[in-house]
Amino acid sequence: MTLDRYLRGADERRVLERKMEAEGRLPPGQALTLKWPVLHAGAVPAFEPKGWDFRAGGLVETPIAFSYDAFMALPKTQLVSDFHCVTRWSRFDNRWEGVAFREILSRARPKPAARFVMVLGHVGETRYGYQTNVPLADLDRDDVLLASSHDGRNLEPDHGWPLRLVVPHLYAWKSCKWVRGLIFMEEDRPGYWEKAGYHMYGDPFREQRFS
Secondary structure, three states, X not given: OOHHHXXXXXXXXXXXXXXXXXXXXXXXXXXXXXXXXXXXXXXXXXXXXXXXXXXXXXXXXXXXXXXXXXXXXXXXXXXXXXXXXXXXXXEEEEEEEEEEHHHHHHHHOEOOOOOEEEEEEEEXXXXXXXXXXEEHHHHOOOOOEEEEEEOOEEOOHHHOOOOEEEOOOOOHHHOOOOEEEEEEEOOOOOOHHHHOOEOOOOOHXXXXXXX
């Protein structure tokens, strides 16, 4: 690309950014990125398939616990969605593959009193070192899944391998990396970043970055 084309805003990133903005897909205060930046709190955990499990409990009819092999044997789905980080970048048309969140709901069967979920992620050597809160209604959607693949490849460890939650309509800190468990709750409670001042909900189109 020539300098003249760049200065006229004709580079690929700017062209796509204007397109997403015109289509109403770019939230306010966000900039399109063609890369996938790495951001998280704490160290990337070591992954050992034999010791890995996924659990769901709290206000459910059937608490569940899957080994790695059992979880990976669940029905898979593929979805394409956008991804918005609270640090003001957005990545579009991500291709995910994983287990639809509704597959978990159908097995755990949340009780009527359950209205919120605390999502638990493995950080460093701490099995449940990260937590983020999400309303159950925001997880019980067609486009929410527990992903193991991104753009045709297994997730990189920095991006959450072997499993990360994907909640496309909320800021990406709600899409917990290295997810290991779910607690179904009656009342909302703040998670890791929410305790530090981030918004309890996190809608990108309403710029709900901080409380």
